[in-house]
Amino acid sequence: MSHAILLPERGVVEISGPDAISFLHNLVTNDIQSLAAGEARFAALLTPQGKILCDFLVFRRETTEGPLLLLDCPRSLAPELLQRLNRYRLRANATVADKSDAYESLAYIEEQTPQQENLLTLARDPRSPLMGWRAIAQRGTVDAPGDHASYDEHRISAGVPDGAVDFPYGDAYPHETNMDRLSGLDFKKGCYVGQEVVSRMQHRTVVRKRITPFRFDGETPPAAGSEVIAGEIKIGVTGSHWGKEGLALIRTDRLEDALAAGQKAQAAGVPLEFSVAKS
Incomplete structure (x- = not known):
């Protein structure tokens, strides 16, 4: 039985369009070009001085209109991340949208692949084997009986910081x-x-x-x-x-x-x- 843990502190920013992948790849700390559906990448958008503005998990989703990217980020930073990505967009054929009201982030702290319907994305958390799986779903479509405290237990045991608590955004490398x-x-x-x-x-x-x-x-x-x-x-x-x-x-x-x-x-x-x- 897969027990989803709802992460209400997380938001989702979507990047779509023909240039979505190359656009994000050229901005952030990790390789987005090689990201495949069913995988997630941990990455961040930095200031020109190299400090973290926002960190996130990036998922690739295949649609009938082509691939799009979903960025699982701190919900409090989603509006600012949207603004900053749009500033960099220039002539890139990409659309950036805040989907935090429509989508929600889920964690599964377990070894086996979660058996869940209604998921838009599902991938291993790339930061540590202790972190299990991460997913994004339409808001309210997945029952999430898991305990958020168990997520924090695994996160802290794995040494994975929460940027809202463990370091200051805009002032940490x-x-x-x-x-x-x-x-x-x-x-x-x-x-x-x-x-x-x-x-x-x-x-x-x-x-x-x-x-x-x-x-x-x-x-x-x-x-x-x-x-x-x-x-x-x-x-x-x-x-x-x-x-x-x-x-x-x-x-x-x-x-x-x-x-x-x-x-x-x-x-x-x-x-x-x-x-x-x-x-």
């Missing part, structure tokens, strides 16, 4: 949000907005700021947005949490220096234990 580790960056495709900055960061020895998992033992977790302190030095800020696990955007170099000096990290008085992967 893709590497800082682990897009390089979550299949969100293609370093072989051609130019796109912000590509030069992303390429420079890829070739650095160390990325100093990262979304980093933590564990805590207290009864009450630190609230999202709490300063993470090691000794007297601020090293980051907490984001989302579930159970005894959470994510924080931290300066990993400062954390490593603090640990080497025997100092412990804490936020809002709660001791935190970080798991830091090498960049």
Whole structure:
């Protein structure tokens, strides 16, 4: 039995027309040209300075009028994403529309392929095997009895940030949000907005700021947005949490220096234990 989880915080932007695929491919961080129906790509639209304006999952859907793209994005950012894509459209033969009122996003946290009717798209979540499947359907056509908390549990365990909570849109680089580790960056495709900055960061020895998992033992977790302190030095800020696990955007170099000096990290008085992967 497939248990869909409704993601009401997500919106959908549709791109259609003969140039839809090439138009988006030339703008975002991942390869859209090779995207096939039944697949999803994680990607982002960046500022020219290389910071994330909006991240999303991209699905390709085949129709009688040709392929179109569905972008599963934060619903609060859908109107702004629509405006920005239209600014770049110029002479491209493509139409961009906000379909958030007509479509809804669904997650399936399970290994087997969900057996559901009425889905417009269905694909493996490309960010992590722990994330299961993602789908888009006409609003109200799919029963979604699944628990959103189970989605957050898998997301946080997989180290997948939620941009609404875990990092600031417009002020975070893709590497800082682990897009390089979550299949969100293609370093072989051609130019796109912000590509030069992303390429420079890829070739650095160390990325100093990262979304980093933590564990805590207290009864009450630190609230999202709490300063993470090691000794007297601020090293980051907490984001989302579930159970005894959470994510924080931290300066990993400062954390490593603090640990080497025997100092412990804490936020809002709660001791935190970080798991830091090498960049």
